[in-house]
Amino acid sequence: MKRQLIFLPIIFAALILAGCGGGNTNTTSSGVFLGGTEGLKVSFEPIGVVENGVQTIYDSEHFPLELILKNKGEETIPIGKVSLRLLGPPQNDFQNIPQWTINNKAEILKVSEFNPEGGEEVVSFTSSNLARYTKAVTGFTDINWNVEYAYEYKTHVIINDVCFKGDITDDKICEPKGTRTFAVSAAPIQVTGVEEDTAGKGVPVLKINLRNSGTGDSTIVGEEFDTRFSQVGYAVDEPQLWECKSGGRENVARFVDGATQVICKLKNPLREDELYTKTIGFTVNYKYKELVQEKLRVKESVE
Numbered sequence: 001m002k003r004q005l006i007f008l009p010i011i012f013a014a015l016i017l018a019g020c021g022g023g024n025t026n027t028t029s030s031g032v033f034l035g036g037t038e039g040l041k042v043s044f045e046p047i048g049v050v051e052n053g054v055q056t057i058y059d060s061e062h063f064p065l066e067l068i069l070k071n072k073g074e075e076t077i078p079i080g081k082v083s084l085r086l087l088g089p090p091q092n093d094f095q096n097i098p099q100w101t102i103n104n105k106a107e108i109l110k111v112s113e114f115n116p117e118g119g120e121e122v123v124s125f126t127s128s129n130l131a132r133y134t135k136a137v138t139g140f141t142d143i144n145w146n147v148e149y150a151y152e153y154k155t156h157v158i159i160n161d162v163c164f165k166g167d168i169t170d171d172k173i174c175e176p177k178g179t180r181t182f183a184v185s186a187a188p189i190q191v192t193g194v195e196e197d198t199a200g201k202g203v204p205v206l207k208i209n210l211r212n213s214g215t216g217d218s219t220i221v222g223e224e225f226d227t228r229f230s231q232v233g234y235a236v237d238e239p240q241l242w243e244c245k246s247g248g249r250e251n252v253a254r255f256v257d258g259a260t261q262v263i264c265k266l267k268n269p270l271r272e273d274e275l276y277t278k279t280i281g282f283t284v285n286y287k288y289k290e291l292v293q294e295k296l297r298v299k300e301s302v303e
Contacts (some may be wrong), residue, residue, distance in 0.1 A: 002015075010225045018038070033074055033183050034112070036111075036186030037187070037214060039186075040069060042147065042290070044145070047296050048061070054142075056297040058298070059133055059300060060301045063126075063132070065086075065124065065125040065145070067147060069123060070118055070119075071109060071118040072189045074110045078152075080103045083139055084123060085100065086145070087146040087148055088146040092134075096131045102124070102125060104123060106121045111186060145291075146290055148289065150287055153189075154285045157209075158183045158281055160178060160279055164270055164274050164275070164276050164278060166270035166274040167202075173277065174277050176204060177197050177198060179197065179198050181194075186212025189210060189213070189232055189284050189286060193236075194209070200226050202270035202272065212230055214245050216286065216290035219232075219287050220232065220233045220287070221285055229255055232252075233251055233253075233284070234252075241268075243265050243285065245263040248259055
């Protein structure tokens, strides 16, 4: 009886865990990636004293204008690949802000097992001298700082157990149709599902679903952002073997309502005697843009 009492809670806990894990059968927790939907996150460093939830200074004070860049995804950002642009208040209203567009000066490391918080860098629009508001203030004036930041990033995907079968009537080893497990790196552009199908005898097809899981917009590296849609580039391992298209476009995918699909088809049919499974790598590359805001209250000095 004692033995039964000991093991019953263990069995009960195991059943609970099994039930909790059954909601998503199309991903894998293989440990290849830590996972997540964030990339680079930017926030303002303190400008003044917080009063009633607002950064506050007097009109006689000089102030710093700095931001902290934190890489919360799994792609290291090289030097100079983050662009930050000040928007909002007129430039002529301030002194000692020499540049209104700056870049990161250090490599910002990705999140990893040994660096779970990711790398970070503090950048400054007032690196030489502190800034100052030059307009007359009566009572107080609220200034809304807006910084638009864009950075180059990649999403890495590993698709497991892709079935290569020349004779699809052969029921050994693998099933040529169905969902596939995959591992995806932490990034704002995410893979949400992978399905394998066939396009004729001995021709495997992969249908890869993408979603913009972040709050920003994306474009192809080297191209301007398009206000009509977000888009990304992509590449599959062994591109000489695969033809990948999205909406009829090779190597480019446009998002509709935040989602899109890439279809990769094997270029040459397998021999009838070919039968094996294989892991396929897939990479999404893009430039991502977001906006961060901070209010600064400038109070009239009391003499």
